[in-house]
Amino acid sequence: MAVKSVIEAVREAMREEMRRDERVFVMGEDVGWRGGVFLATQGFIEEFGEARVIDTPLAEASIMGIALGASFRGLHPIAEVEFADFVWPTVNQLIGEAARVCYGTDGKLNAPMTIRIPYGGGIRGGLYHSQSVEAYFFHTPGLKVVAPATPYDAKGLLKASIRDNNPVVFLEHKKTYRLVRGEVPEDDYVLPIGRAEVKRAGSSITLVSYGLMLHYCLEAAEQLAAEGVAQVEVVDLRTLRPLDTATVLESVKKTGKLLIVHEDNITGGVGSEIAALAADAAFDYLDAPITRLCGPDVPTMPFAQTLEDAYMPNTHKIAEALRTLAAY
Amino acid sequence: MELDRNMLLYLYRTMTTIRHFEERGIPETGQRGMSGSVHSSAGQEAVPTGICAHLTNEDYIGSTHRGHGHCIAKGVDPKLMMAELFGRVTGPNKGKGGSMHIADMSKGMLGTNGVVAASVPLAVGAALTSKLRRLGRVAVAFFGDGGANQGVLHECMNLASVWKLPVIFCCENNGYAESTPVEYALSTARVADRAAGYDMPGVHVDGMDVFDVFEAAGQAVQRARAGEGPSLLECRTYRYYGHTVFDNPLSYRTQEEQDYWRGRDPLLLFRERVAPGGLVSIDELDFMDLEAQELMEDAIRFADESPLPALEEIYEDVYVDYPLDLMRRGINLEV
Numbered sequence: 001m002a003v004k005s006v007i008e009a010v011r012e013a014m015r016e017e018m019r020r021d022e023r024v025f026v027m028g029e030d031v032g033w034r035g036g037v038f039l040a041t042q043g044f045i046e047e048f049g050e051a052r053v054i055d056t057p058l059a060e061a062s063i064m065g066i067a068l069g070a071s072f073r074g075l076h077p078i079a080e081v082e083f084a085d086f087v088w089p090t091v092n093q094l095i096g097e098a099a100r101v102c103y104g105t106d107g108k109l110n111a112p113m114t115i116r117i118p119y120g121g122g123i124r125g126g127l128y129h130s131q132s133v134e135a136y137f138f139h140t141p142g143l144k145v146v147a148p149a150t151p152y153d154a155k156g157l158l159k160a161s162i163r164d165n166n167p168v169v170f171l172e173h174k175k176t177y178r179l180v181r182g183e184v185p186e187d188d189y190v191l192p193i194g195r196a197e198v199k200r201a202g203s204s205i206t207l208v209s210y211g212l213m214l215h216y217c218l219e220a221a222e223q224l225a226a227e228g229v230a231q232v233e234v235v236d237l238r239t240l241r242p243l244d245t246a247t248v249l250e251s252v253k254k255t256g257k258l259l260i261v262h263e264d265n266i267t268g269g270v271g272s273e274i275a276a277l278a279a280d281a282a283f284d285y286l287d288a289p290i291t292r293l294c295g296p297d298v299p300t301m302p303f304a305q306t307l308e309d310a311y312m313p314n315t316h317k318i319a320e321a322l323r324t325l326a327a328y
Numbered sequence: 329m330e331l332d333r334n335m336l337l338y339l340y341r342t343m344t345t346i347r348h349f350e351e352r353g354i355p356e357t358g359q360r361g362m363s364g365s366v367h368s369s370a371g372q373e374a375v376p377t378g379i380c381a382h383l384t385n386e387d388y389i390g391s392t393h394r395g396h397g398h399c400i401a402k403g404v405d406p407k408l409m410m411a412e413l414f415g416r417v418t419g420p421n422k423g424k425g426g427s428m429h430i431a432d433m434s435k436g437m438l439g440t441n442g443v444v445a446a447s448v449p450l451a452v453g454a455a456l457t458s459k460l461r462r463l464g465r466v467a468v469a470f471f472g473d474g475g476a477n478q479g480v481l482h483e484c485m486n487l488a489s490v491w492k493l494p495v496i497f498c499c500e501n502n503g504y505a506e507s508t509p510v511e512y513a514l515s516t517a518r519v520a521d522r523a524a525g526y527d528m529p530g531v532h533v534d535g536m537d538v539f540d541v542f543e544a545a546g547q548a549v550q551r552a553r554a555g556e557g558p559s560l561l562e563c564r565t566y567r568y569y570g571h572t573v574f575d576n577p578l579s580y581r582t583q584e585e586q587d588y589w590r591g592r593d594p595l596l597l598f599r600e601r602v603a604p605g606g607l608v609s610i611d612e613l614d615f616m617d618l619e620a621q622e623l624m625e626d627a628i629r630f631a632d633e634s635p636l637p638a639l640e641e642i643y644e645d646v647y648v649d650y651p652l653d654l655m656r657r658g659i660n661l662e663v
Binding site: 059126129267299304 | 361362365393412415416417422423424425426427428429441442443444445474475477478479480505506507508512513514579580636637638639641642643646655656657659660661
């Protein structure tokens with residue numbers, strides 16, 4: 001099987017879906033002749049032409065609103081937001097419109113659109129190129145939210161998102177784009193939205209994460225195994241909404257301890273919901289306090305390197321939190 | 329137009345300072361692992377210089393992601409700016425802001441900004457403050473040809489006209505919104521044409537010619553100060569480098585085009601225009617280039633000698649006041 005990067009997997013997923021289904025098209029800033037700011041659509045305009053690879057002005061609200069309108073009758077747009085930090089002008093179209101349209105029209109309209117959003121920090125991007133935005137969309141019924149960590153999952157889940165008949169916010173951690181490589185099959189495969197995956201089996205602590213942090217979690221789990229401290233089970237959520245509660249609960253019931261890791265702010269983040277879920281449905285199985293290791297409650301990624309390093313959860317911090325839990 | 333010697337010296341010094349900041353400072357950020365997304369305004373110096381020459385420290389500007397020139401022209405100290413680009417505590421934003429969040433209220437600089445056209449309403453809001461409190465101040469909202477297509481700009485132009493606010497909408501049209509040519513994305517031949525829709529003067533000037541910018545800006549600022557309302561000023565200019573330090577501009581524009589615009593360099597044009605008049609000598613201009621060069625060496629040294637923020641500063645200024653123990657809840661900052 002060929003080894004590919006996350007960005008290659010994303011590109012392959014879109015190319016295959018555009019070849020498979022002529023209703024699929026992409027629109028966004030620099031997606032055409034430039035091939036996308038991260039080159040996700042490199043070579044697309046040459047293959048599919050300007051009618052299906054649409055360069056837009058820098059005007060995010062209209063990108064999202066027009067994609068939404070185009071999705072109502074017959075087309076399957078993939079709208080790209082260059083950086084997650086630029087998503088805010090689109091929020092009315094996404095939360096105010098796309099998420100509600102099926103509900104509000106009694107199912108007469110639906111929005112089979114995919115919104116690709118590169119997000120996340122650790123790249124010295126500062127205030128406007130580093131943000132995690134998942135909690136806002138995670139909170140919103142009517143949207144699906146997917147956040148893969150590996151090239152294999154990125155390809156299979158992006159294809160599923162494009163085929164989905166609902167608006168899917170597809171979050172790609174931009175630091176994983178070229179950093180994370182893995183095996184990706186050449187053939188057509190689709191992964192189900194809404195299924196987490198146990199990326200590493202273990203018996204003593206459940207570690208739940210997604211995106212870039214999943215990789216740091218796996219490293220930390222290996223460290224604890226090497227130290228003989230704990231066998232950590234690492235659960236990759238892969239989809240945030242709908243949340244795969246069964247996989248999380250099954251693991252927590254087995255291990256009795258739960259650590260949740262994400263880069264997004266701690267308060268009101270995805271981890272809050274996972275913690276509530278475990279407290280609610282696995283209370284009798286817990287042997288330690290549910291623990292979260294998340295980004296601090298500051299409004300954006302500070303620019304200075306010392307502060308960005310302090311913001312980001314990392315392997316060392318995760319291993320420390322795991323040791324504390326193991327000793328509890 | 330007759331400009332006195334002091335103004336001529338001021339215009340050139342500002343432009344060469346901006347040029348040296350961009351050419352010398354930006355590569356240094358990469359050397360220190362701080363490249364992030366930094367946007368050079370080299371080539372565009374005449375625009376902020378010609379406009380801010382009409383402003384005082386009391387007037388306001390809202391800036392863009394390509395905002396180093398705006399900062400310098402508005403009087404922000406390049407040494408402090410360099411410290412901000414290096415993420416040091418001595419920067420105007422204590423290193424937390426970086427290139428795209430340089431704000432200095434002592435100079436009326438409302439901030440560079442990483443989202444296209446996002447600072448436009450902030451400048452309009454400053455103009456509203458000036459009008460409501462009768463402060464007599466004007467505000468300049470800088471945006472690019474990319475920002476020209478953002479909805480919020482159009483909402484703001486409409487309201488500024490309705491309310492006759494003392495604001496100048498300044499479009500720095502450098503030909504490309506990231507990689508997208510302005511001809512592709514703009515419905516009108518010129519950004520300035522859109523002023524008609526908002527019942528305000530729309531002027532298109534040569535943004536490589538600081539005198540052209542200076543004259544048009546003078547009229548717009550005068551109109552704003554007189555309470556006659558906003559203007560739209562489009563300055564056609566060119567950025568010499570890519571959108572960011574990571575961008576190769578030759579992937580979407582030609583060498584011939586770049587050469588053409590470099591041949592119209594604003595500092596070069598200034599020299600050609602001013603030398604025959606005899607008010608300032610070429611030697612004086614050369615000397616100001618040298619001063620700017622030395623200033624950048626000082627600035628880099630100053631930035632390097634300044635400390636990086638301590639970890640605890642991550643929680644500084646999230647609010648004006650807030651219980652720190654609540655904010656810190658559950659977080660261990662130690663790396």
